[in-house]
Amino acid sequence: MEIVLDHVSYTYQAGTPFAGDGLRDVSVTIPDGSYTAIIGQTGSGKSTLLQHLNALLKPTTGTVRIGDREITPKTSNKNLKPLRAKVGLVFQFAENQLFEETVEKDVAFGPKNFGVPEKEALARAHHALDLVGISPEYYENSPFDLSGGQMRRVAIAGVLAMTPELLILDEPTAGLDPKGRTELMTLFETLHREQGIGIVLVTHQMEDVANYAEFVLVMADGHLIKQGPPAEIFSDPAWLAEHHLGLPRAAQFARELRAKGLPLPDIPLTEQALAAEVLAILRPTREADHE
Numbered sequence: 001m002e003i004v005l006d007h008v009s010y011t012y013q014a015g016t017p018f019a020g021d022g023l024r025d026v027s028v029t030i031p032d033g034s035y036t037a038i039i040g041q042t043g044s045g046k047s048t049l050l051q052h053l054n055a056l057l058k059p060t061t062g063t064v065r066i067g068d069r070e071i072t073p074k075t076s077n078k079n080l081k082p083l084r085a086k087v088g089l090v091f092q093f094a095e096n097q098l099f100e101e102t103v104e105k106d107v108a109f110g111p112k113n114f115g116v117p118e119k120e121a122l123a124r125a126h127h128a129l130d131l132v133g134i135s136p137e138y139y140e141n142s143p144f145d146l147s148g149g150q151m152r153r154v155a156i157a158g159v160l161a162m163t164p165e166l167l168i169l170d171e172p173t174a175g176l177d178p179k180g181r182t183e184l185m186t187l188f189e190t191l192h193r194e195q196g197i198g199i200v201l202v203t204h205q206m207e208d209v210a211n212y213a214e215f216v217l218v219m220a221d222g223h224l225i226k227q228g229p230p231a232e233i234f235s236d237p238a239w240l241a242e243h244h245l246g247l248p249r250a251a252q253f254a255r256e257l258r259a260k261g262l263p264l265p266d267i268p269l270t271e272q273a274l275a276a277e278v279l280a281i282l283r284p285t286r287e288a289d290h291e
């Protein structure tokens with residue numbers, strides 16, 4: 001599902017002395033089925049932008065088109081439910097939204113609330129739990145007895161049980177350990193690749209941008225200040241630093257190696273790509289040593 005923002009601005013508490021701009025004149029297209037990352041320093045408008053992608057917030061001015069639905073400042077809140085099922089939003093610390101007595105009930109709640117018959121809702125819940133790696137032995141447990149990482153997975157299963165076309169993720173791995181982070185990011189990548197689910201990811205982790213995103217939006221002070229593929233976004237470290245952003249570790253390391261004289265042809269963004277480039281340089285040298 002394509003999403004198009006056309007000159008969208010959003011003001012929190014508009015018309016009060018506490019009014020503050022969340023978004024300022026943002027125009028952007030998020031292509032159908034893409035994997036898009038949104039980066040920017042704290043308070044730059046990333047979460048505000050995300051909430052426009054499933055009409056949780058409506059623009060103060062401008063329009064948002066989500067698939068074939070147009071959302072304007074005047075759009076009524078009625079009939080937005082089907083849209084929110086198609087565009088699943090995983091909030092920061094999603095586990096805080098768990099509330100049911102059992103894991104199974106929590107995940108089935110969304111589809112049931114949407115009028116899906118009990119049996120099908122449970123089948124969807126089981127499928128979603130399987131996708132996130134929660135095995136049947138946990139179905140009858142209270143979600144609150146699980147580990148933090150498992151709770152997060154159950155909350156994500158709740159969103160997946162709605163069979164969304166697009167998954168919006170607000171720092172989904174915040175607070176998880178490295179193994180939990182990798183597992184979740186791999187899950188999203190698999191959903192994207194194998195099921196064609198579009199992903200919009202807000203992250204402060206430049207490695208995740210380099211490893212997974214096809215397209216990047218950079219926010220600053222409510223404005224969209226740059227957009228493009230990761231290689232383009234990460235091509236100017238000085239510009240990134242100006243906006244309190246950094247390079248992925250592999251790119252930083254590659255620059256240091258190059259400064260020390262290693263003739264790297266490109267600045268790779270991922271550890272895998274860096275390893276391949278370094279090996280390609282070392283291999284002929286090693287072969288020569290053996291002759």
Ligand SMILES: Nc1ncnc2c1ncn2[C@@H]1O[C@H](COP(=O)(O)OP(=O)(O)OP(=O)(O)O)[C@@H](O)[C@H]1O
Pocket residue numbers: 012013020021022023040041042043044045046047048049
């Ligand atoms: N509920 C609110 N009421 C008033 N102002 C808000 C509210 N939520 C956000 N803002 C303001 O809107 C601007 C954008 O905030 P937003 O949360 O979208 O930024 P962000 O880039 O997601 O930040 P972070 O990385 O910390 O999550 C900030 O100036 C923020 O203070």
